[in-house]
Amino acid sequence: MASMTKQQAAVNVRDAKVRLGVTWAQIAEAVGRPVAWTTSALLGQQPMSEAEAKAAVSFLDLGKEVQQALQLQPMRGALDAQIPTDPTIYRLYEMVQVYGPTIKELIHEEFGDCIMSAVNFRLDVKREHDPDGDRVVVVLDGKFLPYRW
Incomplete structure (x- = not known):
């Protein structure tokens, strides 16, 4: 089975966040890191340690594949377009x-x-x-x- 990408993990994280009705601040508290850094990491822009990734997926009720993806080295600053449209x-x-x-x-x-x-x-x-x-x-x-x- 192919491993999950950081972008795919981010989709899973955002889905779980909505499903559970939790905030980024609550997730950051569970991970034990600042909210901006934790949000960035969970959206694929920072590598998480094994302990941080494990805490995040445990809190969000996600699987081992997401945990592994969160630990990967990111491709930082990768937006879908040169000039953002959001x-x-x-x-x-x-x-x-x-x-x-x-x-x-x-x-x-x-x-x-x-x-x-x-x-x-x-x-x-x-x-x-x-x-x-x-x-x-x-x-x-x-x-x-x-x-x-």
Whole structure:
């Protein structure tokens, strides 16, 4: 029998999440990792350790094949299209198109010739209540990595 891919495992995870009526935060608590990382891992963008994968599939009542797929090394950043079509993901793409040069300038002004790591990285998404309508707050927290010539 052919082994399951990370993408197939992600479909199983999302189906189980809906079937069980649980949140990403509840799954992350069962796995023992931050919610953003756990969600990313379960959607196929991070490799899970055997213990993490076992905790996830146990919580979601999924099988050994899903557990094995969750432990595979991912093909990161693999979207179905060059320009995303999902409205939420497209708006993030649009933000980078509009504000990317500004963010780059401000990073270089503050840190010099460098990049922000997407490997040594933290992510948080939260809701902030506002009288004009709730706000989505996305925090991208990457390590400062200077270029070395």
